[in-house]
Amino acid sequence: MTATSNGSTSADLTPFAGLFPMDAATPITGVHLGIEYRGEVVRAARWSSHLGQAPGDDSHFKIVLLRGRPRPGFLEMLDRKTAVCVPASRSGRQAHRIIGEITAAKQAAYLTRHDVDAAAINSALRERQDNLESQLTDEESARFSKGAIFVADGPGPDPSDIYGSGGPEQWMENLASWLLARCYPKLPVATDRLSDPLCDDDFGALFASIFSQAGAGPDPLNRLGPALGLSPSGSRGPYDPSDCPVFPLIREKIGGGPASFDEVHRYLAYDVGLTGQLASLFLLLFIHHQRPEYAIQLTDEAAIFMADGGPLLGTRLTSDLIPLLAWDGGLASNGASIGPASEPRFNDARHHLSVVCPEIVNNSEDxxxxxxxxxxxxxxxxxxxxxxxxxxxxxxxxxxxxxxxxxxxxxxxxxxxxxxxxxxxxxxxxxxxxxxxxxxxxxxxxxxxxLDSDSAEIFEARRYIADSLVPSSAFPNLAVDRETLLTGLSPYRLTGSRGRGWSVIARDAAAFKIRYTQAYREHHRQFHDALPGFQSALFTAKKKSAALGLLNTVVELGAPVGTGLEKELAAIPVGPDPCSQQGSGLDLSNEPYCSECQISLAQTVPLAELARLAPQVDMALGGKTQELSRRLVEKALAGRTDERWLEFLQIVQASELSSLANTLDNDLVAFIRQVLN
Structure with a gap:
């Protein structure tokens, strides 16, 4: 129930009743150039001077709905952002009849709620009530369309353009858009290009996106940045407010500064036409970007929170603090002044100092x-x-x-x-x-x-593991463990948030040492078991290669063969001397290798290389000795024997030609040349 103009009470069943209570400011929103603005609607029975005042805080427009025409002279008290809607006449008989029928339909629905056919009856009554309410809306539309809309400093809109199709909500949106366009014909931002209006709920995500705060993605900046001048036009690039059109307005308003933060904020929000939260966003970004540095001085009672959940401990916002803030739509009430940065007071510097010295929070300047x-x-x-x-x-x-x-x-x-x-x-x-x-x-x-008390132990563990050469081909798991430990033992990992800590790594290092010792002892045994046979075979191959080299100098035996074999054999490592350390007696507690032979886990007996070269030496040497035999047989058959031939025959009889490598030297080669000639 609401009070009527004559003081009596009656049911308020007009289309405005459920949306806009009498004598109260009801918040609404209106969209203009891609921005959603807050406003208010006030219904009143009669005109009062306070109705013409400027909209309340956070409101960019006010719409006053009167039941009757106000007395002359009221326009002089009207704020530019306020519109007064007056119908052509009071509700007529038709409206009263419809209201009466709506009341009767509601009463009938109440009385028949327990009837057997209540559902069918209520459905019919609801349909009738909807029809009556539609008629009442049409009546109100006709009354206000024939009435007037008053604004300060000029004519109002044509009522028929406002009270067209739709209901009261649509009418108020139409009038809000007209008022906003009248007050803000253009804006310094290009939000009219946005597919969806920019509203207060967007700013928290946008602020977090600009500074890549935890949990924030790039989408808000990509979507809104170009329109607000916070990233290059036409791009989805990174945050770059270098050409932001709002920053020059802020600099001009501050002047030499410092200036009242409230005045600068209200200038952006209500004179320029940005919303309150959009003004707060641009002021914070201005502080972050501007050089030489500017700062926002906060009130001593300000309660600002950081993105990590902790409070801001100081009373000044500087460029380095802006990215660390949690978005706060109430910045306007916390700011005292804004201007070029000056020498900080103790309370201004407290947040920075607390990072170095947490105890400073409980101390005074003294x-x-x-x-x-x-x-x-x-x-x-x-x-x-x-x-x-x-x-x-x-x-x-x-x-x-x-x-x-x-x-x-x-x-x-x-x-x-x-x-x-x-x-x-x-x-x-x-x-x-x-x-x-x-x-x-x-x-x-x-x-x-x-790490100070453990540094010597860490150094020894790292040295031991680094010197433990583990071939991944032969010991894949052990090699992975080694690399993992070396990474974990780096100073960067030992001190980093992702490091596992020395106590954990020490246990892993001890386990690695046990597995490594087992693998090394077995490798050591196999190595030295294979070494004697290898060294003997290598020695024989080298002797044969030397003999081949001498025979290659005998021109009568043909072109040299196997000329590179001697060099390849020389490149094969002979290996260490026989080792007396074996089995459990092999101590690896201090060094990751045998102290006597010092072989590594990666060191192997090169049997394969010798197996490749030795047959080549045998074949080349066999070819030369076969050619020598052939030439000697030819000489014997030809009967061309002399004293030297007889001497060589005695040598051959003393040593088979196939074993010539064991006795061949330079003197014997010279003798062979003489025999063949």
Whole structure:
């Protein structure tokens, strides 16, 4: 029930009743140039001066629905963003008749709710009620279409254009669009190109997308960035607000600054025509992008939260803090001023200082200097310890890019210094563009310092495993374990968030050592079992190759053959001397190889290479000795014998020609030449 103009009460069954209660501001939205704006609708029985005032906070327009025509002069009190809708006349007999029938239909539905045929009766009554409500809507449309819409500073829209098809909600949307277009004929952004209107629910996802916060994807920036001037027009590229059309407006409004944050925010939101949250977004992005640096000074009571869930501990927003913030639609109520960055107060610097010195949160400016000094001394000592640990772990091994990153982190931390909180704050800002990097470096320092007591043990484990040469072809599982351990034992992994920690790796290293020892002992046994036979065969092949080389110098025996075999045989390693260490007596506790023969797990007896070359030597030497035999037989058959021939015959009788390699030397070769000639 609502109060009538004469003070009596009657049922309010007009089409506006369920949507817009009397004497209350009902929020609605309107879309203009691709942006959804908030507004309000107020229904009133009679005109009052407060109805003509500007819309409330977060509202860009106001629509006032009156039952009757206001008294003359009311336009002088009307805000530019307010429209007053007046019908042509009060509700006539037809409207009252329809309202009466609607009331009767509702009463009938109530009275017959327990009837046997209640469902059928209610369906018929509902259909009748819908028809009557449609008639009432048409009546109201006709009344307001013949009435007037008043606005300040000019004529209002033609009522027939507003109260056309549709119902009250559509009428209010039509009028809202007209009001917004009148107040904001153009905007500095190209949101009219968007397929869906930009609304307040979009800004949290867009802000997170711009700064690649956890859980955020690129879609919001790709969809909205070009229209807002936050990425190149016509592209789905990265965040780049260099040509953002709103930033020059902000700079101009701030001037030499600092300026009231509320004034700048309201200027963007209500004078330029951006919504409140869109204005907040552009102001934050302006602070992040602008150089020389600007800052937002917050109120002392401000409650701002970071993307990680923790609170902002300071009272100033600087460029490096913006990407770390959680989106907050209420920024306007937390900002005090905005302008070029100035020297920070202690409360302004508290958040940055708390990353280096968490205890600073519980200290005042008077006690902060001592706490900071102690923290810096402690950090310097840890840095020195960490450098020593890194140097120890690097000894005997090539430095990697990852180790270089650890050293760079320690170098950055060493540059944080200062005699007071202001100096420390400025050194942090100068060294670290992002506080996330500072947190990562401090965690690296903490992890490195924890390795101090275990550094010698880590070094020995890493040295032992690195010197354990494991061929993947013969020992695939052991080779994988070795590589995994070496990766885990790198300083970068030992200090990283993905590392498993020394205590876990130490157990794995001990297990690897056991498996490696078993494999090495078996390999050592097989190696030395095969070595004597191999060395004997290699010695024989080399003697034959030397004999072949001598016979190749005898021109009468034909062209040289197997000329490269001697060199290939020489390249085959002979191997170590016989080893006295065998079985369980082979101690690998300190070194991953036998202290006597020092063979590695990757070292094998080259039987295959010898098996390839030895037959080639035999064939080449056999060919030469066969040719020598043939020439000697020819000489004997021809009867061309002399004293030298008889001497050579005695030599052949003393040693078979096939075993000539054992006795052949330069003198014998010279003698053969004389015999053949």
């Amino acid at each position: 006690t902060a200097a001592e706490v900071l000094a102690c923290t810096l001394v402690s950090m310097s000592e840890k840095i020195a310890t960490s450098i020593r640990i890194l140097e120890s772990l690097e000894a005997g091994h090539d430095a990697t890019d990852e180790t270089g990153k650890l050293k760079a982190a320690l170098d950055r931390l060493s540059r944080i210094c200062g005699a007071n909180y202001t100096d420390v704050y400025h050194s942090v800002r100068a060294v670290y563009p992002s506080l996330l990097d500072l947190r990562d470096d401090l965690e690296t320092l903490r992890q490195l310092a924890l």
